[in-house]
Amino acid sequence: MDQPATLLAAVQDRIAKAASLARRDDPVTLIAISKTHPAEAIAPLIAAGQRHFGENRVQEAAAKWPALKDADPGIVLHHVGQLQSNKAAEAVALYDAIHSLDRPSLVAALARAMDAADKRVACFVQVNIGAEAQKGGCAIAELPALLTEVRAAGIPLAGLMCVPPADTEAAPYFALLGKLADDNGVSGLSMGMSDDFETAVMLGATHVRVGSALFGAR
Numbered sequence: 001m002d003q004p005a006t007l008l009a010a011v012q013d014r015i016a017k018a019a020s021l022a023r024r025d026d027p028v029t030l031i032a033i034s035k036t037h038p039a040e041a042i043a044p045l046i047a048a049g050q051r052h053f054g055e056n057r058v059q060e061a062a063a064k065w066p067a068l069k070d071a072d073p074g075i076v077l078h079h080v081g082q083l084q085s086n087k088a089a090e091a092v093a094l095y096d097a098i099h100s101l102d103r104p105s106l107v108a109a110l111a112r113a114m115d116a117a118d119k120r121v122a123c124f125v126q127v128n129i130g131a132e133a134q135k136g137g138c139a140i141a142e143l144p145a146l147l148t149e150v151r152a153a154g155i156p157l158a159g160l161m162c163v164p165p166a167d168t169e170a171a172p173y174f175a176l177l178g179k180l181a182d183d184n185g186v187s188g189l190s191m192g193m194s195d196d197f198e199t200a201v202m203l204g205a206t207h208v209r210v211g212s213a214l215f216g217a218r
């Protein structure tokens, strides 16, 4: 495995090349997904200039990130993956963005938690883009109604998020998420992981979530 700074530069370079091929000049935010990796593995990326990080478990993030954030106030912490409503208050306290808002009960829990904390956390609505039974995300048919609820609750809507089905070509799903965003007047697109982030950038991703290409295998 190369040094973290080398891996970071390589991923940034690949994002820049994909954006240039797609004739894009708007920014793409690289979120380094640090789940399962200890603070000692994260620190070199912070030192190399990375500021956006993502975790998928509230407990794990609460153990690792307050100290790292204290050391560097510019850090932006994202939550990816399933979020239970009973963790809403902790999530609002800990995170700067949440990428897995996918049901009315979670809209209500997060809105209550944001009001109580007097803190607004930007949220991406996760779409179950491949209609997979086991996956998180709202059904495509339910997206317009859920977006109406998010807006009515005063939750800042950052965009749409998806995780396409494994072991299939991701591009059609990324294109579909882009169409859903257009149809519903949403601008952000959180899509693309280590295996497919360049494709996602070419199809309009504003946020890519990259773990193993930066940290190695989990």
Ligand SMILES: *Cc1c(COP(=O)(O)O)cnc(C)c1O
Pocket: 033, 035, 056, 080, 081, 163, 193, 194, 195, 209, 210, 211, 212, 213
């Ligand atoms: C783990 C995870 C990622 C990063 O996956 P890699 O394949 O390691 O890049 C991105 N998004 C979500 C929702 C994840 O859970």
